[in-house]
Amino acid sequence: MKKQAVVINAKDNVATVVDDCPAGTILQYSLGHSEGTVQLQQDTPMGHKCAICEIPSGADVIKYGETIGRAIAKINPGEHVHVHNVESRRGRGGS
Amino acid sequence: MFTMWKVGAGAAVLESSIWEQMKMEFLGYRRVDGRVGIRNHIAIMPTSICSSTVAFNIAAQVPGTVALANQQGCCQLGTDHEQTARTLIGLGKNPNVAAVLVISLGCDGITVDQVAGTLAATGKLVEVVVIQEAGGTLQATAEGVHKASRIARQVAHLQREKVGASELTLAIECGGSDFTSGLAANPATGVAADMLMTWGGTAMLAVTTEFIGAEHILARRAKTPAVGEEILRIVGQCEERSRLVHGDLRSGQPTPRNISGGITTLEEKSLGCIYRAGSKPIQGVLSYGEAPGGKGLYVMDTPGQDIESITGMLAGGAQVAIFTTGRGTPTGSPIAPVIKITGNARTYRMMEDNIDIDASSILSGEETADQVGQRIFEEIIKAANGHLPKAESLRHHEFGIHKISPSF
Numbered sequence: 334m335k336k337q338a339v340v341i342n343a344k345d346n347v348a349t350v351v352d353d354c355p356a357g358t359i360l361q362y363s364l365g366h367s368e369g370t371v372q373l374q375q376d377t378p379m380g381h382k383c384a385i386c387e388i389p390s391g392a393d394v395i396k397y398g399e400t401i402g403r404a405i406a407k408i409n410p411g412e413h414v415h416v417h418n419v420e421s422r423r424g425r426g427g428s
Numbered sequence: 429m430f431t432m433w434k435v436g437a438g439a440a441v442l443e444s445s446i447w448e449q450m451k452m453e454f455l456g457y458r459r460v461d462g463r464v465g466i467r468n469h470i471a472i473m474p475t476s477i478c479s480s481t482v483a484f485n486i487a488a489q490v491p492g493t494v495a496l497a498n499q500q501g502c503c504q505l506g507t508d509h510e511q512t513a514r515t516l517i518g519l520g521k522n523p524n525v526a527a528v529l530v531i532s533l534g535c536d537g538i539t540v541d542q543v544a545g546t547l548a549a550t551g552k553l554v555e556v557v558v559i560q561e562a563g564g565t566l567q568a569t570a571e572g573v574h575k576a577s578r579i580a581r582q583v584a585h586l587q588r589e590k591v592g593a594s595e596l597t598l599a600i601e602c603g604g605s606d607f608t609s610g611l612a613a614n615p616a617t618g619v620a621a622d623m624l625m626t627w628g629g630t631a632m633l634a635v636t637t638e639f640i641g642a643e644h645i646l647a648r649r650a651k652t653p654a655v656g657e658e659i660l661r662i663v664g665q666c667e668e669r670s671r672l673v674h675g676d677l678r679s680g681q682p683t684p685r686n687i688s689g690g691i692t693t694l695e696e697k698s699l700g701c702i703y704r705a706g707s708k709p710i711q712g713v714l715s716y717g718e719a720p721g722g723k724g725l726y727v728m729d730t731p732g733q734d735i736e737s738i739t740g741m742l743a744g745g746a747q748v749a750i751f752t753t754g755r756g757t758p759t760g761s762p763i764a765p766v767i768k769i770t771g772n773a774r775t776y777r778m779m780e781d782n783i784d785i786d787a788s789s790i791l792s793g794e795e796t797a798d799q800v801g802q803r804i805f806e807e808i809i810k811a812a813n814g815h816l817p818k819a820e821s822l823r824h825h826e827f828g829i830h831k832i833s834p835s836f
Contacts, residue, residue: 336793339611341703349611349690351791363793380607380690394692397610397703399645401696414692421693423641 338362340369340385342398347382347414349396360411374411382414394419452627454812455588456595456747457526460551464595465523466747466812468586469494469763470579472529472572473516475543476501476536479559483531486557486572492580493529494762497827500835502537508833513538515717515829518743520547520554524763526583527553529576531568534560555579588814594628594723596812599741599749599764600704602635603734606754607689610700612771612790612797613752619801620750620808621725622706630723632714632741633705634730636666640678641694642702646727650710658713662729669832704752716830717743735759736830738766748811750804758782759826760819765811768818769804784817 338348338360348362348371358373362385371385382396388408393400402419412418456464472495474483480498487495496519500512516538520528530544540556548554555575562568600621602609621631639646643663650656670677682691691697705725714720714728717740728744730737734757738749742764749766751757756779760766770776773788785804789795811817 336791339791341611341615341797349607351611361793363796378690382690382692396696397699399642399695399699401699402693415690416687416692419692421641421695423644423693423695 336361336363338371338383340364341396344395344398346384346386346388346395348385349382350377350379353377353379371411373413374409375413377413384408384410384412384414386410388414452593452809453590454593454596454809455814456591456812457523457586458589458591459523459526461521461523463521463523463745464591464747465526466596466765466814467524467763468492468526468583469524470527470529470576470583471496471520471525471763472531472576473520473543474498474501475516475530475532475538475540478502478533478536479531482557482559482565482568482572485565485569486529486531486576489573490576490580492584493576494825496762497825498829500829500831503835504537504831505833505836508831509537511716511832512829513542514715515740515743516543517546518717518719518745519739519763520552521550521719522742522745522747522763524742524747525552526586527555527579529572529579530554530556531572532556532558534558553579553582592628593624593809593812596624596748596808597630597632597720597744597746598624598808599632599634599738599744599746601734601738601741601749601751601766602638602701602704602753603732603751604753604755604757605701606772606775607691608771608788608791609752609754610696610703612787612800613754613769614700614704615797616771616787616790616800616804617704617750617752617769618706619798620706620804621704622708623801623805624808625706625708625724628723630720630726631705631708632720632726632728632744632746633702633710634728634737634741635701635732636662636729637677637732638698638701639663639727640667640698641681642698645695645699646702646710649707651712655710655712659710659727662713662727666729704750714744716740716832719745731830733828733830735826735828738826739828740830748808750808753783756783758819758822758824760817760822760824762825762827765815765817766819766824767804767807767811781822782818
């Protein structure tokens with residue numbers, strides 16, 4: 334079966350969706366040598382991320398095995414992870 | 429032939445005794461200075477833009493020669509002048525270059541002594557043509573053809589010999605990115621880079637603009653705190669330069685287009701880029717065009733412009749480049765093979781003339797990044813042995829030296 338999500342690093346708590354996927358889709362992904370599944374809570378476009386486990390508010394969002402930002406609300410498994418619930422810890426430049 | 433090995437189940441294979449027993453080798457040209465080339469080019473090197481046409485005239489007539497399309501070399505000041513000189517000298521020293529024919533107008537800012545003198549001192553075979561002394565374009569072209577053809581007769585017969593993969597320095601470029609770059613082509617290239625360095629080779633991670641937002645993570649990977657500080661310094665300097673022209677590389681990132689494509693933060697965007705260099709500790713930070721002082725992973729301070737970035741890494745001694753792309757790009761180099769990889773299946777179909785490796789199998793789940801990484805490593809060794817990647821087979825000879833100030 335064609336995979337619909339990629340988890341880059343075994344430390345990651347998000348998967349990246351590689352097709353436009355409607356809410357309710359059960360995504361299969363590989364994590365290290367094991368496989369996992371998660372059910373999408375929202376429509377998730379290609380290239381966007383969903384949580385593969387619960388991410389508490391204030392916790393690091395991990396992709397590439399590194400922190401890409403901080404959850405600003407609790408994020409449930411399968412929930413769309415993006416600018417509405419993640420804040421950069423850096424990269425705000427002069428602002 | 430050698431390097432008979434099969435794609436295994438993952439990077440873990442590297443640690444296995446089977447791999448240890450196999451000598452990772454290729455056939456290369458051992459140069460006088462001890463370095464090993466994977467090509468046997470005669471570089472026709474204009475010291476400035478004014479001698480570029482004569483250089484191309486000569487290269488059109490003599491087999492085995494390549495002209496470098498130098499657009500700089502005059503009316504440059506200070507560190508900008510030094511950078512152009514360092515780059516030309518570095519390209520001449522590159523072991524893919526068997527010999528150099530330096531073409532000078534005669535009054536260029538970069539002098540013959542500076543380039544030819546420095547190269548000759550390294551043992552490189554060097555000849556010179558000065559247009560103002562030869563008698564103009566036609567006489568200079570004739571003198572150049574005479575000299576280049578004599579060099580060709582001297583170097584064409586040089587034989588390759590068996591050497592270890594540790595002799596290789598890999599330039600790693602990323603350009604025309606899309607969301608697949610950080611998911612497929614870059615992680616797989618990172619696996620290949622780690623494999624090369626496990627075999628004792630060297631890799632260069634470049635494009636300082638792509639570090640912005642992840643510079644703290646790169647700095648943590650530095651071998652020493654001083655190297656980490658140097659990484660932060662080149663990122664700060666790059667941002668400072670952007671402000672001089674009233675640009676801003678950080679705020680406004682990720683761009684609205686990035687965000688609609690799924691990139692949430694600048695950290696995420698930059699991490700996707702730097703993943704292509706693998707996971708080894710960073711041994712040092714190189715100025716544009718500077719050669720590394722040892723083996724392993726080095727960061728080079730280059731711009732986001734692909735051609736200038738690759739030219740800088742080749743001036744630093746890289747013999748082969750990997751170029752990951754999402755949208756697809758045709759570019760190559762006059763002196764080195766440039767291997768293209770995309771994780772976007774549509775791009776591969778649309779740009780199959782130009783792209784060597786389709787890494788989209790990582791997204792579809794048919795292959796892992798480790799498996800594609802091993803294919804990439806295999807392709808690097810093939811190119812080192814003389815196989816032509818597509819850019820090279822199509823004579824893509826893009827060339828550009830990065831300037832750090834306007835001309836005066």
